[in-house]
Amino acid sequence: MKAIVSNNQFSLDDGNQFSEIDIPQPEPGEGEILIKVETLSVNPVDTKLRQQPFSDEEKHRILGYDAVGTIEKIGNNVSTFKKGDRVFYSGAPSYAGANQQYQLMDVRLVAHAPQSLKPTEAAALPLTGLTAYETLFDTFNISENPQENRGKTLLIINGSGGVGSIATQIAKAYGLRVITTASRTETIEWSKQMGADLVLNHKNDLSDELKKHDLADVDYIFCTFNTDAYYEKMIELVKPHGKITTIVAFQDKQDLNLLKSKSVTFTHEFMFTRPLHQTEDMQKHQTYLQDIAQKVDDGVYHTTLNQTLNGLTTETLFKAHEILESHKMIGKLVIQVDEDSEN
Amino acid sequence: MKAIVSNNQFSLDDGNQFSEIDIPQPEPGEGEILIKVETLSVNPVDTKLRQQPFSDEEKHRILGYDAVGTIEKIGNNVSTFKKGDRVFYSGAPSYAGANQQYQLMDVRLVAHAPQSLKPTEAAALPLTGLTAYETLFDTFNISENPQENRGKTLLIINGSGGVGSIATQIAKAYGLRVITTASRTETIEWSKQMGADLVLNHKNDLSDELKKHDLADVDYIFCTFNTDAYYEKMIELVKPHGKITTIVAFQDKQDLNLLKSKSVTFTHEFMFTRPLHQTEDMQKHQTYLQDIAQKVDDGVYHTTLNQTLNGLTTETLFKAHEILESHKMIGKLVIQVDEDSEN
Structure with a gap:
């Protein structure tokens, strides 16, 4: 064969x-x-x-x-x-x-x-779906009952990628509000088609982008792109006792003390x-x-x-x-x- | 006054x-x-x-x-x-x-x-109890029903300290098996009095110590002493999809990619x-x-x-x-x- x-x-x-x-x-x-x-x-x-x-x-x-x-x-x-x-x-x-x-x-x-x-x-x-299920259920511990997830917000860094596209749909189906990032017309449009409630322009500061929608922070952040670049910003954007998961390996060592003030939880998800x-x-x-x-x-x-x-x-x-x-x-x-x- | x-x-x-x-x-x-x-x-x-x-x-x-x-x-x-x-x-x-x-x-x-x-x-x-409750319920997400926690194991680094002492009792009350570390006769004795099922000698390699009791890994690790020194060892000792929480600030930056193979979750708990x-x-x-x-x-x-x-x-x-x-x-x-x- x-x-x-x-x-x-x-x-x-x-x-x-x-x-x-x-x-x-x-x-x-x-x-x-x-x-x-x-x-x-x-x-x-x-x-x-x-x-x-x-x-x-x-x-x-x-x-x-x-x-x-x-x-x-x-x-x-x-x-x-x-x-x-x-x-x-x-x-x-x-x-x-x-x-x-x-x-x-x-x-x-x-x-x-x-x-x-x-x-x-x-x-x-399969691969992207499993990655998203593990992130939502095994690391964020969201409920299988969508009603219990209402009012919680998930930010997905790079909403139009393979994982971001299916993660948006799954999170929406399970009751979360989903905010994604994108910058090109076609990626913004695609992410909205996948069900994103809001799409932030990652060429701008994401805190400013959130503020435009009267939001200060989010419950969960799922990073599917350049974790080093977003590490500090994600900690800034997540709520106290919030959870961050990445699927993208780091290039550099990072300061884990930054997690302390808000008791932030960080997971490196690996579907295998x-x-x-x-x-x-x-x-x-x-x-x-x-x-x-x-x-x-x-x-x-x-x-x-x-x-x-x-x-x-x-x-x-x-x-x-x-x-x-x-x-x-x-x-x-x-x-x-x-x-x-x-x- | x-x-x-x-x-x-x-x-x-x-x-x-x-x-x-x-x-x-x-x-x-x-x-x-x-x-x-x-x-x-x-x-x-x-x-x-x-x-x-x-x-x-x-x-x-x-x-x-x-x-x-x-x-x-x-x-x-x-x-x-x-x-x-x-x-x-x-x-x-x-x-x-x-x-x-x-x-x-x-x-x-x-x-x-x-x-x-x-x-x-x-x-x-109060302070140590709150720290332990937040770690167990807000970061490890253990169940409030002890029956649902049966069969899960918690390792506490430094079992005889203030936080370790009350965390041992709380974890036991909520159905976990508790393993602690200590090395002096009086700290080993104290930790057992607090309810530890096993006390490992932290002067020896903790993997070897666990193996003596036919254990390879644990579900949760709570670090209450020298996080830098235990960072890699804790990742080695925790199960796939396991959770590690520390309350001790790091001296150095760390490699977060080490969390990837097992999809490990890391939290820096802060009671305030x-x-x-x-x-x-x-x-x-x-x-x-x-x-x-x-x-x-x-x-x-x-x-x-x-x-x-x-x-x-x-x-x-x-x-x-x-x-x-x-x-x-x-x-x-x-x-x-x-x-x-x-x-």
């Missing part, structure tokens, strides 16, 4: 170092399924992992942590899925990624795909924490994905898909990485594995 | 710079009460504030953020308390402290003192956050103090008092600061205002 791999770390300036190889189809073990990948999405995590040094054991690297596909084979002790089921999932660092024809996956990390979406539309959701550490509650990814699928089919959430590339080739994959690294991406980009399928 | 003040910042090496002055008794305003201070406790925050530079407006400084007293006068719109009621409270940075005969206080920050304790025993509890920022939920201090008083009278919590000094004088106050700065204090130290009262 076909797989797109890299054999060494590389930056885009090195040119396209992805290559296509033929590898044996893997067999699902206990608690695993083999999935025929139909559509996959490319995320910032792909571009970061592409540039990470290879370990000694690593022969080649198959990226891709967001996919929709149909189940081809079922391992032992898998009862909730059958052959032919269409599933969506982000995956785990311990498995080869989705940039291949067939992918193995731990069944606890997948859920049935939304029935009302095409695979391209559904593939935009559960599969990486094989936590007992790993199945939470399935639970969250089920809620996403249900709310999509109920018309509550909409896909964040904005761009589709056709055919899983070294060229489309390289192009996808180029687009992601431009930091201009609005919503999500997906690659349809077979050029001629009607996804 | 008598007040013990300082007129400039000073270190213990400068000698005793406290002085006794006579100032007018203040009048309670709207929502305030005037309290005749009977006993007060000295905390690390006193020694830190003593050394802070004076602001231009500051004539003299009256420290003391932990007290028991009886209500002398009631301001307007105070209905839940009456003259003669015995109350206990920590206070607020916007009020002069308890190192004086009569102290004004916002009524939302006080509660009726436990009936089963002497004033000296009760004065040991609510009164300092005049939050809408400031009355939570009263609610927490009421729970402390109730559980003391029910025999669930016991005083953490370990040492009493007689008479509020410049000498006793200086001595108290010396004892606190020795960092050898076990439990709590209080000062009985009138030498001859039977407290």
Whole structure:
């Protein structure tokens, strides 16, 4: 079967170092399924992992942590899925990624795909959706009952990115007031479409921007862009006993004493924490994905898909990485594995 | 009335710079009460504030953020308390402290003192108790139902200190398993008396110490001593999606990326956050103090008092600061205002 791999770390300036190889189809073990990948999405995590040094054991690297596909084979002790089921999932660092024809996956990390979406539309959701669910429920500890979240405000730094786009919809569905940041006409418009109540211009001082709307501070801040640049400002904007979560690694060390005056809580969310550490509650990814699928089919959430590339080739994959690294991406980009399928 | 003040910042090496002055008794305003201070406790925050530079407006400084007293006068719109009621409270940075005969206080920050304790025993509890309640309920978000906290483990760095001593009791009462650190025979013994299930020797590597008890990690870590020294170790010891809170300011900047792999949550708790920022939920201090008083009278919590000094004088106050700065204090130290009262 076909797989797109890299054999060494590389930056885009090195040119396209992805290559296509033929590898044996893997067999699902206990608690695993083999999935025929139909559509996959490319995320910032792909571009970061592409540039990470290879370990000694690593022969080649198959990226891709967001996919929709149909189940081809079922391992032992898998009862909730059958052959032919269409599933969506982000995956785990311990498995080869989705940039291949067939992918193995731990069944606890997948859920049935939304029935009302095409695979391209559904593939935009798992990784960003899981990141947003973990941030809202595991780190902000918001209630599952939207009524209990009424009156609370969430600020999302970079509302029109992949994570910001779905986080806006989820937070709105669960009763929060959502304020995002953007500056270009098209990103402002997109963020409003995703449901943002207010969009602040991040080219201006965000305190001034908030004041324009008679707001002094917010309950929660979710940073999806340049944490170093926003660290002090976020602490200034959050309420006493407020919570800040980032998904973007720091470049520099920071002064944690700044958290003290307001007893601020800071979390570095990482969507792979559960599969990486094989936590007992790993199945939470399935639970969250089920809620996403249900709310999509109920018309509550909409896909964040904005761009589709056709055919899983070294060229489309390289192009996808180029687009992601431009930091201009609005919503999500997906690659349809077979050029001629009607996804 | 008598007040013990300082007129400039000073270190213990400068000698005793406290002085006794006579100032007018203040009048309670709207929502305030005037309290005749009977006993007060000295905390690390006193020694830190003593050394802070004076602001231009500051004539003299009256420290003391932990007290028991009886209500002398009631301001307007105070209905839940009456003259003669015995109350206990920590206070607020916007009020002069308890190192004086009569102290004004916002009524939302006080509660009726436990009936089963002497004033000296009760004065040991407010500041440390509030710090522990905020850490457990506002930052760790533990349940108010002990059954829901069963199976969760809290590690307290420095179990025999003032905060560690009461935090151990509160966490135990609310269903957590509590592990503390100590190294001297008397601190180990004290921490066990406070209810610690396990006491680790902090002179050894804490991972090794945990392993001796077949434990790899814990759900929550509460740091009450030298946060810089324990920062990396705490991240190593906490579970994925675990929570760490400190009450001790850092000396150095830290690498927040270390939080990422496990999606760790870090909070810098500060017990004065609510009164300092005049939050809408400031009355939570009263609610927490009421729970402390109730559980003391029910025999669930016991005083953490370990040492009493007689008479509020410049000498006793200086001595108290010396004892606190020795960092050898076990439990709590209080000062009985009138030498001859039977407290």
